[in-house]
Structure formats: C-alpha cells, structure tokens
Amino acid sequence: MLTTGSMDGKGIGCKQRNMNVARKYGPMYSYSKINSYFNCPLMFKYRYIERVKVERFEGIEAFLGKRVHETLEMLYSDLKRQKVNSASDLRTYYEDRWEKKYSDDVRIVKKGYCSENYLGMGRKYIADYYKKNFPFTSSTTVSLEQKVNLKLDGHSIVGYIDRLAICGQDSAYEIHDYKTSGSLPPQAVLKRDEQLSLYALAVRNMYDDAKNIRVVWHYLAFNKEFGYLRSEKELEDVAKSLIRKIGIIEDAVKEGDFLPNASALCSWCEYQEICPIHKHKFSACNDTKKVYESGVELVDRYALLKMRQRKIADEMDEVRDALIEYCIKNGMSAVESVEYVAKVSESKDVKYPRAGDENRKELEDYLRKAKLWDKVAGLDVFALRRVLKETLLDKRVADRIRGFGSEEISYKVSLGKRKEGE
C-alpha cells in the first residue's frame, strides 16, 4: 500500500517538533539522509520529500547489525556499572534478542543463505570482539547511542554515536562505530569518511576539553579496528563539504531534480515497486498484468531483432573484408554485378592520441609549450556540468553559463542480459 505524506497519531507530536525545528533551522538532516541523496536522488525524494509510505521490509543484514549493536551496548552499559559479562553471557543475550525479534518479515536478499548463517556470523563477531578487547579497560565509556545535534551554517544535523569514550592512554575523546558489513573499505576511504567526523564536530562543541578526538571503526566481520585522530583542519573541511552537499540537495529540491541511480543498493530499496527502473517486474502480480505482458513481448522482440542485427553486421564485415582482399589481390578498385557496383577506395587519416593513451600527456605538454593549447582544447561539457553542480560559483556567473544550455529530452534504448536473481 502506497500513500504520501500521511502520519499516524503516534507520530504527530514528533512531527510537530520536527516542524518547529525545521522552521527555525530549515529541514533536519542526518548523515544517512545526506548520503541517501548521493546514493540515489530518487530514493531520497520518495523517502524524505514525498514521504511515500511503503510496507518496509528489514534486510537480514540490518537485522543482524541491530542485534550485534544491542549486545555490545549491553556489554558496555554493564561495564559502566562495574559488571563484567562473560563471553557466554554475551552470546546468550545475543541469541535471546535474535529469537525474540526474528520474524518472517526479515528479508534475505542473497540467494543460498538462511537466517542460521547470519545468526552464526553475529555469534562469531561478538566472540572475536570479546577476545580481542577483554578486559575492556583501554577506554572509559562516556555514553552509548549518544544523540548529537550539530548546527552547520543554519542547517541542523542529528546523529547517534554507537559509543563515546575517553581513551586511557592519551585522554582523547573516541567515537566508536561498530560495523557488521561484509566488506572492508580501504583505509584511504576511512581517512576521508565524513560520518564520524561529523560526530567529532558535535563532540568538539559538547566538551571544552575535547582537543583530541579520535574516530574508531570496528569492522567486526574482520576483527579489525581502525582509529585516526581528526585534526582541526580535517574537521573544518568536513564541515564545508557537508554544507556544500546540503546546498546541492536543497538546489535539487528547488528544481525537482531527482533522477534514479541504479546500483547494487537497489536490492535493499523499499521503493522498487514504484521506481521507474524496477516497477515493470512488479506489475506482473496485480491488475496491471496486461501492461506487464506487453512490455515483456516488446523487450523480447527487440532482443531478437538486436541479435539478428548483430549477426547481419558480422556477416557484412566478413563480406566487406573479402571484397577488399579481392580488390587488392586483383588490382581493382570496383567490382560489378548485374545490378550493383561495389567501390573500394583507400584513404589516409592521421590519428592523434586520445585521453588515456600513452603519449597523450606528452602531446598536451608540447601544445602548451607551443602556446597552442587554447586553440585546440575542446570544451568538456561533462566537466562543465560538474562545476555547475558541485562548485560554489558566483550566482551571476552560474546563471550566465546555464543560459548557454537548452533543455532537450532524449531517449536511448539499450539492451542487456538480465542478471541472475534480478
């Protein structure tokens, strides 16, 4: 069932509060809200602008993440009260929470796996973490699931820190984040991560003595921990970047610019049923079956014709090569039949290195040295669009550049094989 903008009685108080905040500071943001626009603008629109209500499902990965977080929260909450749980206490707690919360609504997207696999993964993550960190004295926990609220250039951003702690060694404030994802990002990605830096900005505002702030990730699936002190400059850069991103989102909201961005994340998106990229397959199940079937017929016909076209193109290449070879061998430049004549002509062209070719840079350097660069450099329209979208240009300059553009709607048909599971 899909509705837009409705709210249940329970949510009214909360929504009113959010509206009051919104009036004072503009819309409320969170890191995941900002990130969702850059993952898929259309999903952002469904979730945050239109507030489309769909029957939300919970993926098993998110379910597993919640149970592991609850277990670690219990561990540190008890530690604050001088109670040290054993590894088996933690395992029992985790299994109890799993059993209590698990239902058939939890969706397993990856084929060939069942809930037992994921339950076992969580058990291992917790056992490994326990072994590695026991007796948990390297830092003192300040708070768990700490809500932080940051004001950035008139924008309000909220977030939750899994565990805020003070390090026993250098007294740095530590922002701990527990990840249950099955992939390990390269350290370069973590070093420029903005989510924990955003929380670091909030912690800096919360405590006068928060001069040293470390962001720490625990990648539980790999039993790995990465921690980096965030410098003042890094935090300022993140603040600027977030303000810029919010600016891009707000421009998109004004212009209604929300194109879908299909990616691996689509499998976990609750809006597939209404998303133009995926809605066709869902139309098979209800009273739009006819629409579904005529679409299937069209795509199959198109695929068949494409195959024939490819076969014909291959045959044409073969015959063309044979004609050229025939002419060269016999010293001819035209071959006649009763109705047709095929002419084979020779031409010479000079090719210059393209972008990415081995000696392209050398050519560019030479053209600059010869003061010819301005004359030969073409306008990169992709870069221009990027500059307009991502750079804070003077409004007059941006408007003038946009004035050169004209809106054009075009359609392209591309054909590919369906992947297994799609």
Ligand code: SF4
């Ligand atoms: S299904 Fe994919 S493309 Fe469509 S809204 Fe969701 S994330 Fe975006």
